[in-house]
Amino acid sequence: MKKKLVSLLLISAMTMTMLAGCGGSDQKETKEGNDASGDKTVITIWTKDRHDANYIQEKVDVYNETNTDNVQVEYQLYTDNFDQAVDLAVQSGELPDILTLNDQVYNKYVNQGQWLDLYEYMDNDMKEYFKDEVYEGINEIDGKLYYIPTCGTTGRLIYNKEIFEKVGIDAPPTTMKEMVEDAKLITSELSGEGIYGYAQHMKSASSALERTLDMQMERENGIKKGYDFTKGEYDFSTYSEVLGYWKELLSEECAFPGCEALDIDPLRTQFANGKIGMYMSWTHSEPGVYKDQFPMDSDKWDAAPIPTVSGEEKGKQNIKFTSAYLVNAKSENAELAFKVYKDIFTTEDFLTGYYENGYGVSIIPTIQEKAQLNEEIANKEWLQMQDIDGVLPLTPQEKNEQAVIVEGEDYYKTFESIYYGDAEMESTLADLTERYNKAYQQGIEDGIGTEVKIAGYDPLNP
Amino acid sequence: MKKEKTKMSVGYRKKMIKRNLESYSFLLPNLLLFLLCSIYPVIWTLKYVFYQYGGIGTAAPKWVGLDNLIRVFHDEVYWQSVANTFVYGFGKVLIIIPLAFFLALLLNKQTKFNGIAQSMVFLPTIMSSAVMGLVFYLLFNAYNGEINQYLMSIGIIDTPVNWLGKDHAMKTLIITAIWGGVGNYMVYFIAGLQQVAQDALESARIDGANKIQTLWYVTIPMMGPILKIILMLSITSAFNDITNVMVLTEGGPNNSTMVMALYGYKYFFPVSASSSVIPQYGYGAAVSVVSAAIAGIVTIIYLRLSKKLDDIY
Numbered sequence: 001m002k003k004k005l006v007s008l009l010l011i012s013a014m015t016m017t018m019l020a021g022c023g024g025s026d027q028k029e030t031k032e033g034n035d036a037s038g039d040k041t042v043i044t045i046w047t048k049d050r051h052d053a054n055y056i057q058e059k060v061d062v063y064n065e066t067n068t069d070n071v072q073v074e075y076q077l078y079t080d081n082f083d084q085a086v087d088l089a090v091q092s093g094e095l096p097d098i099l100t101l102n103d104q105v106y107n108k109y110v111n112q113g114q115w116l117d118l119y120e121y122m123d124n125d126m127k128e129y130f131k132d133e134v135y136e137g138i139n140e141i142d143g144k145l146y147y148i149p150t151c152g153t154t155g156r157l158i159y160n161k162e163i164f165e166k167v168g169i170d171a172p173p174t175t176m177k178e179m180v181e182d183a184k185l186i187t188s189e190l191s192g193e194g195i196y197g198y199a200q201h202m203k204s205a206s207s208a209l210e211r212t213l214d215m216q217m218e219r220e221n222g223i224k225k226g227y228d229f230t231k232g233e234y235d236f237s238t239y240s241e242v243l244g245y246w247k248e249l250l251s252e253e254c255a256f257p258g259c260e261a262l263d264i265d266p267l268r269t270q271f272a273n274g275k276i277g278m279y280m281s282w283t284h285s286e287p288g289v290y291k292d293q294f295p296m297d298s299d300k301w302d303a304a305p306i307p308t309v310s311g312e313e314k315g316k317q318n319i320k321f322t323s324a325y326l327v328n329a330k331s332e333n334a335e336l337a338f339k340v341y342k343d344i345f346t347t348e349d350f351l352t353g354y355y356e357n358g359y360g361v362s363i364i365p366t367i368q369e370k371a372q373l374n375e376e377i378a379n380k381e382w383l384q385m386q387d388i389d390g391v392l393p394l395t396p397q398e399k400n401e402q403a404v405i406v407e408g409e410d411y412y413k414t415f416e417s418i419y420y421g422d423a424e425m426e427s428t429l430a431d432l433t434e435r436y437n438k439a440y441q442q443g444i445e446d447g448i449g450t451e452v453k454i455a456g457y458d459p460l461n462p
Numbered sequence: 463m464k465k466e467k468t469k470m471s472v473g474y475r476k477k478m479i480k481r482n483l484e485s486y487s488f489l490l491p492n493l494l495l496f497l498l499c500s501i502y503p504v505i506w507t508l509k510y511v512f513y514q515y516g517g518i519g520t521a522a523p524k525w526v527g528l529d530n531l532i533r534v535f536h537d538e539v540y541w542q543s544v545a546n547t548f549v550y551g552f553g554k555v556l557i558i559i560p561l562a563f564f565l566a567l568l569l570n571k572q573t574k575f576n577g578i579a580q581s582m583v584f585l586p587t588i589m590s591s592a593v594m595g596l597v598f599y600l601l602f603n604a605y606n607g608e609i610n611q612y613l614m615s616i617g618i619i620d621t622p623v624n625w626l627g628k629d630h631a632m633k634t635l636i637i638t639a640i641w642g643g644v645g646n647y648m649v650y651f652i653a654g655l656q657q658v659a660q661d662a663l664e665s666a667r668i669d670g671a672n673k674i675q676t677l678w679y680v681t682i683p684m685m686g687p688i689l690k691i692i693l694m695l696s697i698t699s700a701f702n703d704i705t706n707v708m709v710l711t712e713g714g715p716n717n718s719t720m721v722m723a724l725y726g727y728k729y730f731f732p733v734s735a736s737s738s739v740i741p742q743y744g745y746g747a748a749v750s751v752v753s754a755a756i757a758g759i760v761t762i763i764y765l766r767l768s769k770k771l772d773d774i775y
Contacts, residue, residue: 446521
């Protein structure tokens with residue numbers, strides 16, 4: 001009997017341990033947070049960004065020490081699978097009070113009343129201060145403001161000035177033809193020294209082309225991610241010329257060996273080592289990378305607009321928001337969460353410091369004027385937002401990714417079959433156009449997507 | 463009489479249940495985990511084969527019947543990934559099994575040196591595949607990889623080989639997989655070798671058989687059953703091996719190293735932190751089910767063909 005009792009106790013312990021193991025650790029952390037802070041109200045913030053985590057944690061610590069609202073802010077970092085973590089939290093009703101903007105997450109839940117309309121709590125001064133950051137159809141929908149972008153990024157050509165001088169190139173290329181010629185020149189003259197004309201991290205086609213080819217097409221003819229806002233349909237036929245140049249750019253005559261399997265950080269290491277003539281990347285990330293991650297003399301490199309086929313400006317290049325916050329409308333402490341958001345993330349001190357320290361490129365005019373930039377950014381005018389940049393409308397797939405479920409490979413992977421494979425250009429692009437439009441129409445028929453067509457759309461004034 | 467028999471059997475059954483309650487209770491935690499982690503996901507996957515669904519927070523699953531399965535059969539990239547899986551799987555198995563067996567023969571005797579050598583060969587097995595992938599990237603990359611530099615220094619190649627390019631990426635993946643798995647199979651073979659009856663080996667020696675004859679006519683046949691299991695494990699693991707591929711090539715360039723398990727995975731999760739994904743759970747489930755069926759068919763064929771391995775001893 002005693003033996004049986006011991007056995008049963010053992011079994012109960014094993015089962016309990018197993019079930020406890022299945023429980024989420026997040027819940028535990030939150031509970032501990034409550035206990036630790038005593039009677040204080042805990043406001044939780046989730047971020048997916050590691051690069052600015054220390055800066056924000058410092059601001060949060062100061063806020064926790066100085067606030068008079070009896071609030072304890074818990075700042076938590078989720079760098080892996082942020083989208084999935086948010087999905088599960090929404091499902092279980094455990095979404096934090098504030099979270100960093102992620103386009104997919106924002107668009108997925110914006111029509112489900114998940115995000116707080118900031119206008120409800122914004123005073124007139126705040127509305128006035130951020131009035132230039134309101135974009136109808138993007139962060140403002142049906143008269144409700146869901147987030148305020150404070151920093152943005154866009155693509156630029158990053159080039160090594162020393163290598164350019166060495167082979168006699170006076171200025172960075174403005175057209176794709178010039179770019180291919182410059183890359184060929186550098187590779188032919190300097191490959192003996194291990195220096196090559198052009199590199200791109202083509203291991204992930206979407207990561208590489210989002211910051212390069214997408215931007216080229218936006219400026220070339222106002223097409224964003226294959227979508228023509230005037231016609232209200234996808235049209236990839238106009239990509240053939242630029243893809244032809246890409247094929248050359250990635251050939252042995254121009255490109256750094258092994259671009260097919262290159263990630264962005266190994267590429268940056270080689271650029272910092274002076275082995276790469278040029279590549280394309282985001283404006284917000286590169287200054288910090290060459291200041292701290294892979295140190296490189298700031299005088300040796302510069303940024304320029306991404307070359308296009310014609311070299312003419314026929315449309316603006318999209319600005320992608322990099323720093324913004326969403327407030328959970330279903331939080332028990334939504335009003336308090338808004339106050340925390342306002343007191344930490346929208347002060348001039350926070351925004352100026354963020355820009356000055358190179359965590360993001362400010363898009364707020366007053367901050368741009370006030371900030372004392374370090375030399376990595378100050379001396380490179382093309383790392384800041386210019387006339388060629390603008391905020392473009394959302395394509396049907398950006399509005400709701402589930403509204404355009406394309407059968408077969410997406411356009412990034414399909415382009416891979418053109419520039420690395422033997423796919424025939426015209427028929428492949430025609431098939432791509434057909435597949436995207438079919439998926440778009442299906443989304444509308446299913447009631448998931450809506451028609452996006454802008455009468456008289458001017459790509460230069462989006 | 464009949465009533466008495468029924469009474470007896472009910473009583474007997476009760477007694478048996480009571481007696482076995484303890485054993486069944488011990489099985490309960492594992493059974494619960496098995497149901498939760500193995501059976502439930504399989505049922506979930508089978509269900510979503512017939513739906514279009516984008517995951518939590520998206521529109522409710524929409525019944526699409528056999529559309530997802532039909533799409534799989536028309537998906538050229540998927541069938542390319544199936545072909546790649548066979549190249550990868552057979553490439554790996556054909557090299558790793560003889561190599562592991564050879565190492566097992568070499569290091570079977572229990573000496574101090576063999577113990578250290580066994581540990582060294584086994585070490586990659588306990589290394590994270592992601593770390594292994596990164597190390598192999600440093601070794602094989604075209605611009606400053608150690609392999610190219612070594613081959614150039616001894617004059618085997620004149621210019622760097624693009625090991626992760628379209629023409630060689632699959633070979634590089636197979637090499638990585640062999641390096642990572644050979645220690646594991648070597649341990650299985652050593653266990654098998656130690657099971658071989660010493661008296662049979664002794665008889666062969668007395669009969670005048672040399673070492674090769676003993677190996678060929680006695681040792682290998684006697685290892686038939688364990689060889690069958692090792693081969694089956696290596697084949698099935700080759701079908702599910704995706705971590706190496708994810709880290710080294712993400713299935714590229716141009717899908718030249720895309721394997722069927724990774725192809726299904728990418729409809730659920732992004733393949734890397736920098737890549738994007740539009741979740742298609744229904745289609746991903748269909749791809750997974752077809753892939754599982756292919757792996758199942760291969761395993762059945764193998765088990766039929768390898769029946770002889772059981773009969774030898």
